[in-house]
Amino acid sequence: DTAVSQTPKYLVTQMGNDKSIKCEQNLGHDTMYWYKQDSKKFLKIMFSYNNKELIINETVPNRFSPKSPDKAHLNLHINSLELGDSAVYFCASSQPGQGAYEQYFGPGTRLTVT
Amino acid sequence: AQSVAQPEDQVNVAEGNPLTVKCTYSVSGNPYLFWYVQYPNRGLQFLLKYITGDNLVKGSYGFEAEFNKSQTSFHLKKPSALVSDSALYFCAVRPPTSGTYKYIFGTGTRLKVLA
Numbered sequence: 001d002t003a004v005s006q007t008p009k010y011l012v013t014q015m016g017n018d019k020s021i022k023c024e025q026n027l028g029h030d031t032m033y034w035y036k037q038d039s040k041k042f043l044k045i046m047f048s049y050n051n052k053e054l055i056i057n058e059t060v061p062n063r064f065s066p067k068s069p070d071k072a073h074l075n076l077h078i079n080s081l082e083l084g085d086s087a088v089y090f091c092a093s094s095q096p097g098q099g100a101y102e103q104y105f106g107p108g109t110r111l112t113v114t
Numbered sequence: 115a116q117s118v119a120q121p122e123d124q125v126n127v128a129e130g131n132p133l134t135v136k137c138t139y140s141v142s143g144n145p146y147l148f149w150y151v152q153y154p155n156r157g158l159q160f161l162l163k164y165i166t167g168d169n170l171v172k173g174s175y176g177f178e179a180e181f182n183k184s185q186t187s188f189h190l191k192k193p194s195a196l197v198s199d200s201a202l203y204f205c206a207v208r209p210p211t212s213g214t215y216k217y218i219f220g221t222g223t224r225l226k227v228l229a
Contacts, residue, residue: 004157031215041202043158043219056216090157096215101146101165101208103217105157 003027004106006091012112013081021076021109023091031055032074033092033103034066043090049074081113116141118207120220127195128228135190135223137205146208147188148217149179153201161203164188175199195227 004025013019025032033056034046047066048056054066063079074091091106117140127133139145146165150158162173169181179190190203205220 041152041222043204043222045216045219048215050215092158094215096208102148102160102163103150103158103206104160105150107157108155 004091004093004104006089006106006109008109009107010110010112012114014114015081015083017081018077018079019081019111020078021089021091021111023074023076023106025072025091025093025104025106027093027095027104028072029093029095029104030071031094031096032068032071033094034074034076035090035092035105037088037090037108039087047074047076078111081111083113086111086113116207116209116218118205118218118220120203120205120223122223123221124224124226126226126228129197130194133192133195133199133225133227135203135205135225136187137189137220138185138187139205139207139218140186141207141209141218143210144183145210147179147181148206148208149173149177149188149190150204150206151201152204152222158204161190195225197227197229200225200227 007022031050033048036044046060049068052068065077068074088108090108092103094103119138148163149161152158164181172178202222207218
């Protein structure tokens with residue numbers, strides 16, 4: 001049983017297009033995150049939701065819009081894609097309210113913008 | 115500013131030898147500390163954490179880490195390295211006052227275990 005899943009695994013698209021990445025967790029966690037990992041493997045937090053409420057919104061272009069329809073799902077929509085958006089995007093979840101604190105990561109979505 | 119440093123981009127060690135991957139942090143208060151491992155084309159996997167208590171914590175795959183408050187360090191260790199330990203390792207910190215559950219990640223250290 002996959003704990004944190006993401007779709008699609010690979011996404012190749014052209015500049016200017018709009019795309020979405022979906023994330024689902026079956027761990028019952030309240031908190032979910034989106035991270036961006038660049039080509040140098042640096043990991044940068046983008047957004048976090050706690051029980052469907054946005055709690056972290058880092059300095060990210062407003063072309064990126066997260067949506068959490070329920071606490072098990074966190075999607076990422078990207079408008080007007082640019083070359084610099086090419087990266088691996090990771091979804092993660094955690095349950096800090098119960099003292100667990102560690103994050104569980106999805107397998108990643110490799111986005112390539114041409 | 116709060117930060118996490120992993121001073122080595124890469125660590126090479128011979129199989130069977132002990133390994134250490136270094137992590138230092140600059141966070142006020144008593145942070146929560148974590149180590150994660152990333153294998154090629156995979157997501158990060160949780161290895162171990164320090165929240166409170168004993169300074170030496172044990173985790174998955176025989177890894178352990180020692181919390182040193184005076185040196186603000188949380189180095190990852192393993193007594194005997196395996197070739198299969200070769201991967202990218204990330205140290206992460208959650209500041210204690212982070213009501214938003216924000217985690218700060220280091221830049222990662224690539225561990226290469228040589229047969």
